[in-house]
Amino acid sequence: MPAAARITHIALHVTDMAACVAFYRQFCGMQLIHERHSHTQTISWMAEPGRERDFIFVLMNGGQDLRLPDNDYRHFGFALKSRDAVDDIAQQAADAGCLVWAPRDEPFPVGYYCGLRDPNGNYVEFSYGQPLGPGAEDFDRLQEGSPN
Known part of the structure; x- marks a missing residue:
């Protein structure tokens, strides 16, 4: 091996x-x-x-510079601690003119996310509710049926 x-x-x-x-x-x-x-x-x-x-x-x-279409989902993924944090990043990105994907919910394991375009054209995703990174422990509790 x-x-x-x-x-x-x-x-x-x-x-x-x-x-x-x-x-x-x-x-x-x-x-x-x-x-x-x-x-x-x-x-x-x-x-x-x-x-x-x-x-x-x-x-x-x-x-x-990359010129990716909006429906190209290659990206770097960053986890956030809450849905509100995703909404905050999306609002900052909209104000800065770099929001590509408005916040949206997708089935497991994708969760709630938005996407930004960096100055070189790379896409950057910010998510909550994936079984990775910050917020994963909240997802685990929800899966186990525990409210806390």
Whole structure:
């Protein structure tokens, strides 16, 4: 049996580094944890607080803008602690002009979610009620029939 592998990062080429760093700070709460420059290359590492050694986004300049149709569901997924938090992110995104999918409910295991477009065209989902990340414990309690 091969050794167990664990995902540690996703690397993305982006056209506007500053805009992408600002987006992932504002909407995802990620922090810039490393940045380096060499010649024409800039590489930025971003992580959620406390997950700097677990999972990061590596942003590299020199990409092309993506032009995904609204019904293309490839995305990065972030879990939130409540439906209200999904609604709040969706409202912020609508105000910023980057909301792609308004909040909606889907059957298990999808839950309640909305989708945003980052400055490079990647889609970012914010969800509540999936059996992953924050809010998963609430889902588990509901499945077991416990109100608390």
